[in-house]
Amino acid sequence: MDKIDITIIGGGVTGLASALYLTEKYPDKTIMLVEKNAFLGDEQSGRNSGIRHSSIQYKPGSLKAKFCVEGNRLITEFCKKYDVPYADTGKLTVAVTPEEVAKLDYYYNRAVQNGAPGVRKLTGEEVKEFEPNVKCLAAVYTPSTGIVDGATYIKTMKNLLGNTEAIVFDHTKVLGVKSQEDGLVVKVNQAGEEYEFLSDVVVNAAGLFADEITRMVNPDFHYKIKPLRGEFMKFNKNRRPELFMKGMPVYPVPRPIPGGMLDEHGEPKTTSGTHLTPCFDLDASGKAVISNFVHVGPYQVPINNKSDYESNRAPPEVFVKDLQKYFPGLKVEDLEQEFTGIQTKIEGFDDWILERDKKYSNFITAIIDSPGFTASQAVGKHISELVEQIYAEKKEGIEAVVGALGK
Numbered sequence: 001m002d003k004i005d006i007t008i009i010g011g012g013v014t015g016l017a018s019a020l021y022l023t024e025k026y027p028d029k030t031i032m033l034v035e036k037n038a039f040l041g042d043e044q045s046g047r048n049s050g051i052r053h054s055s056i057q058y059k060p061g062s063l064k065a066k067f068c069v070e071g072n073r074l075i076t077e078f079c080k081k082y083d084v085p086y087a088d089t090g091k092l093t094v095a096v097t098p099e100e101v102a103k104l105d106y107y108y109n110r111a112v113q114n115g116a117p118g119v120r121k122l123t124g125e126e127v128k129e130f131e132p133n134v135k136c137l138a139a140v141y142t143p144s145t146g147i148v149d150g151a152t153y154i155k156t157m158k159n160l161l162g163n164t165e166a167i168v169f170d171h172t173k174v175l176g177v178k179s180q181e182d183g184l185v186v187k188v189n190q191a192g193e194e195y196e197f198l199s200d201v202v203v204n205a206a207g208l209f210a211d212e213i214t215r216m217v218n219p220d221f222h223y224k225i226k227p228l229r230g231e232f233m234k235f236n237k238n239r240r241p242e243l244f245m246k247g248m249p250v251y252p253v254p255r256p257i258p259g260g261m262l263d264e265h266g267e268p269k270t271t272s273g274t275h276l277t278p279c280f281d282l283d284a285s286g287k288a289v290i291s292n293f294v295h296v297g298p299y300q301v302p303i304n305n306k307s308d309y310e311s312n313r314a315p316p317e318v319f320v321k322d323l324q325k326y327f328p329g330l331k332v333e334d335l336e337q338e339f340t341g342i343q344t345k346i347e348g349f350d351d352w353i354l355e356r357d358k359k360y361s362n363f364i365t366a367i368i369d370s371p372g373f374t375a376s377q378a379v380g381k382h383i384s385e386l387v388e389q390i391y392a393e394k395k396e397g398i399e400a401v402v403g404a405l406g407k
């Protein structure tokens, strides 16, 4: 059977960043990335808010908190180095009721504990200096939040990978992975043809489908992904003076995930709720500039089908109802429909799965929901370190055999 060294399943930001770190670490190994769609980044990675988060929301000590702070720094360095458009906007998380003001304190403390730099509490009056049309009782300001042009970020990683020896196949869907003594057998379908090859190491970065892929190799893997659709709309901030924004993402206080989902302690899992996000657009010369349009969303809807991007989309009224609490100038007629994205949420667990498989340790699973865009470089780096562990153990194993036989 044909054999390669490292296979990466999934061409989103996790798979791409892992591939880049791995090609740097192992220039002489055969590294292959397979993506089922025609375009890389066509699922979660290309359908998100493009926010470079600061880590206000995540449980201290969690993988999300750790990799968000490191990832924020690394993605900024990447954008500077490779000319990917980004902006240091800062972000407001706003409270509109006394209960929310109390919750805001909790998130302020989390941000401080997580090491998010420069976090500050603001009064409702102070918020006006940042965003004059935002109305709230209090806010937390996180200056390290920003936005990144996701399309250019993905294209840049793809181009960089094109300059290495790595092989990238789109239109190539993984159908099966099974373990045997000399490696992992990966079965793919490309243009209707099935093909099997052997791989030393497999990195499963298949996003929404990563749970199903890990179960192919280890049926005991018990985590299940529930898809949560996020729907976006947009408005032109220059349409009326009450819609004007200086250009800062504005988030409500985190709230329970719609439809109810619990964490490992039986507590409701939370999400960031419908927010306002500046974004990039191309100007007449093709240069990325901050758009006059502001994204509104994601309005989150639990769904059953991991590929259901469009059925029963929410009307603008529900967006306005959510937004008017802190952005009172918005009216239904201001909104235009935008894209949707579907996010991985793990039922009964509130962190990422980022680990070598318990049974087949040369197989790595990466189930990475938000802030996975922010954290992508840090996650890619970590995955390359897990692969390094695998090869180090293999080498130790060989040395042990040689040592034992040589006695």
Ligand SMILES: Cc1cc2nc3c(=O)[nH]c(=O)nc-3n(C[C@H](O)[C@H](O)[C@H](O)COP(=O)(O)OP(=O)(O)OC[C@H]3O[C@@H](n4cnc5c(N)ncnc54)[C@H](O)[C@@H]3O)c2cc1C
Pocket: 009, 010, 011, 012, 013, 014, 015, 034, 035, 036, 037, 040, 041, 042, 043, 044, 045, 046, 047, 048, 049, 050, 051, 052, 053, 172, 173, 174, 175, 205, 206, 207, 208, 209, 210, 213, 229, 230, 231, 298, 340, 341, 342, 343, 344, 366, 367, 368, 369, 370, 371, 372, 373, 374, 375
């Ligand atoms: C609505 C929304 C808003 C978000 N906002 C933000 C934000 O503002 N900031 C932030 O940091 N994060 C945000 N996120 C989270 C972030 O987008 C994800 O965490 C990140 O993109 C995950 O990347 P990934 O590469 O792991 O997964 P994906 O991007 O989903 O990539 C997985 C890839 O695997 C491929 N694949 C699946 N099955 C197979 C198979 N059998 N064979 C071959 N290929 C396969 C898929 O086609 C896909 O391309 C948001 C997500 C959503 C959905």
